[in-house]
Amino acid sequence: MAAIEAVLNTIDANLDASRERLFDLLRIPSVSTDPAYNAQCLRAANWLKDQLTGLGYAAEVRETPGHPIVVGHAKAKRKDAPHVLFYGHYDVQPADPLELWETEPFAPRLTEGADGKDIVARGASDDKGQLMTFVEACRAFEANGGLPCNVTFLFEGEEETGSPSLPGFLAAHKDELSAPDLALVCDTSMWNASTPAITVMLRGLALEEVIIKGPSHDLHSGMFGGPVLNPIHVLAKIIADLHDIEGKVTLPGFYASVPEIPDDIAEQWRAIDFNEAKWLSEIGLTRVGGETGRGIIEQIWARPTCDVNGIIGGYTGAGSKTVLPAQASAKFSFRLVGKQDAKAILESFRSFVRERLPTDAKAEFISHGASNALQLPFGSEALNRARRALAEEWDKEPVLAGCGGSIPIVGSFKRDLNMDSLMIGFAHDDDRIHSPNEKYSYTSFHKGARSWARVLHALAAA
Template sequence: MSDLDRALEAADAGLDKSLERLFALLKIPSISTDPAYRHGCREAADWLRRDLAALGFAAALRETPGHPVVLAKHPKPGAPHVLFYGHYDVQPVDPLDKWETPPFEPKIAVTKDGKKIILGRGSSDDKGQVMTFVEACRAWKAATGTLPVGVTMLIEGEEESGSINLPGFLEEAKDELAADAALVCDTTMWGEGRPAITSSLRGLIYEEITIRAASRDLHSGMYGGAARNPLHVLSAIVAALHDEDGRVTLPGFYDGVPETPADVREQWRGLGLDAEAFLGPIGLSTPAGERDRMIIEQIQSRPTCDVNGMWGGYTGAGAKTVIPAEAHAKISFRLVGEQDPAAVRQAFRAFVRERVPADCSVEFTGHKGSRAIQVPFDSPALTKTRRALEDEWGVAPVTIGSGGSIPVVGDFKKTLGLDTLLVGFALDDDRIHSPNEKYDLESFRKGARSWVRILAALGQ
């Protein structure tokens, strides 16, 4: 029997105890955004510190201006070293009356179709996911007395409140965090039984614009026909942002957008993600993006532009014949590849200014801005992880992009120079951030087994 098989066996044999530990952690109300739970956060951090210390990690709580970071190291000289990231804090639980079971009293339940699930706040996001990795380490230690690779664990306590102290901590602990690759367990699978590796994250530029015309709201009877209406100006700008083929029209927008390798496209095509499957559940049928792209490209590997909010004039009940003085929009761009957020912002502002009449003015407020993240499709770590996941699940994992931002990935790249592989076992229906959060027992069990295999693969 190989070391790997022994470790897998240990993981299975220890499942009941693993669940006991997970439940102990889930019982701690570590809501980071609510000062009333400050003690709960420290308690969760300390629980992890003790558990990792018991596993042979050099574990400590590291103070920040907010909640502490759990930092635990298990070096393995001569072997590759990985940095694992997760978070012990959880979302608030309101509305409490929508919970079928108290949020901090975890339990196993059985769904109508006979599936076992773990119910409780944090069961999926992110305590359950973190513990899949911890239990994988425990299984390796039980089976072989060591780990296949060196491991540093960084479990923060402020992810649900914006990770505001994390960049500072990374900077400060830079040397201690040196590794060959980073692993994050905070994402979903492609679907039940089908694992996924998230290897790219789209970047984001978020702009707010205010167009001002007259110095006050006007009566459309008195001024209509002569006075500029800023809602017309704004609508024309928004309408001009896309062409008929769904492409974004900002000059230079597609500079730095890479073409997805043919084999990855082929893999995506094989997923059969068609309009019916992707758009049907949300009541739509026709893809709205670039016409010559598959849906999966539109949402993962292509840059986009969306108006996230727009307002001006009278928005109450009934009719009011006003020409508003101002019109507003929040407009964001999802970025990929080497698109430069600053260049896109500049192109956008120039595009808008060109379309604002001389006697109107425009004010820009820049919100978020971040580059896209892409792990090279041919990185050895990615290839090894793919194989490990396929061995566990009997089906090749999907290599996907994510549109949602996970800021730590950018920070790892920027501060530590590390590429990150995002592997998670959550499912889209886990109700994270909502009442009745759950994690499939199978996500937990096979998640731990998956990490057992990934650790082995990365050690080779």
């Protein structure tokens, strides 16, 4: 194995060439949502395939019902090296509105930004710049005797349109793709410009709609109001009962599989630079809601929720109508963490609702999906190695972050290929992804490549 210092030196020495390659990729307007750019998506796929074959890897552009997927395979020098899969996407959002761009969106350039130089172009941060940090790390290894890990590359072209072809592709190529020990995903952010982050937990999500039915038809509230069951009242009582005065969800057993965060992680989260008041003020609030005594970071990354995302019943137009509605409905969502079982939560929820139905009220349920939380165990060896690698590169302990929402590809890797994902990315929160003048920190690009080199090296260490 090459001494890691030699690999890092190679990255440093070839940074201008690396940037030119990224600029080449950024010049391809691979907008996935607009069929007018179909040929450009294919062009980007071929460009990536050529990069991989140029490094001596086996790589192909594979057809899908939508945009093609690039698959590559690279062998490590060592026979018993670990095997990882690296995921990225080559498609980008449309550049509109064009008039808000300071320069052409597909004519990449370097500018001076708040945190040093930035690369400005559509896709610079999401996800071409990030993707190329990994490719350039691999290139540096090849210049120094070869890769420390076996690597499977998976570059898709439909991430910005919901990855419709990917699940089918994973299922069809399960054997080819699922060999790896770990998926590496480079589509997330740093904590801030000087602090790296590893996203280790994604909350799960269970979605259930409830329709409460009462009288057989809408009734006049004057002629019938009083002795007649009102489904809106029944539904409101159920919603009100779902949280206690401390903001905790009251479903029996809801917190049984919710772990408290380890002390060192909790300590890290308390210490990180996060301004609760600023976060709240940006959404028009002043006080942390939810579970009493728990902060914003902890709640969003590591605590489960129950929220009503929509409710409707009776007359909702302008003015008034004196109607007693025959039904009312609400859409509930549960964000899940730890070992909470989405199916069991929904079963518990349905019982909770049924127990609160007065005589003559009926409940119908419509499921809109259920997935458990995903978590890379805090103590896992791969995570520890990645932490140390990033700490060495950035001279700062990386934040072990959660993500309140789901990242579909990570769920697919777990569900379809039974792979955990290590999510490391170097984007900044102000990268304006999906917006005009998208940018990617040149430091992120440079130190991102160095970070991946260190991570691959660390994963393969004896």
